[in-house]
Amino acid sequence: MPTIVVDVMPKAELLDPQGKAVAGALTRLGHEGFAAVRIGKRFELTVDAADEATLATVRQIAAEILSNSVIEDVVGIEVVE
């Protein structure tokens, strides 16, 4: 069955404390060259059919249910296999 991937990230203008913590850990562990880390969510929705109607529904679900539009952006919706 096809899978639709929805990527949700914290808005760029907001602090992402979880990402900051990981970036700090990388520096402490000796990994140079990482300017910033941001952490978001990846939803894999297994659907019966990846037709245009389903994609429209997924766009609506992504905006209304999978993300909190006050603090997050839906950065990608794509059909895989």
Added chain:
Amino acid sequence: MPTIVVDVMPKAELLDPQGKAVAGALTRLGHEGFAAVRIGKRFELTVDAADEATLATVRQIAAEILSNSVIEDVVGIEVVE
């Protein structure tokens, strides 16, 4: 600066209670056609340069720091812009 995206998902053979909850919510809200939902993490690492050495470091970091190999798989590492 280039960004490297690392996608981490719960292993397929493990229960994903968060995804199950979302799948149940979708059904309750009247959205048909969603067989399963799984929720993972998307890391955006902003790097100074996306060269081969950095990518090798990111592969190591993804396996050792960003994911818990007992319950999660790194499903993708890709350079964006």
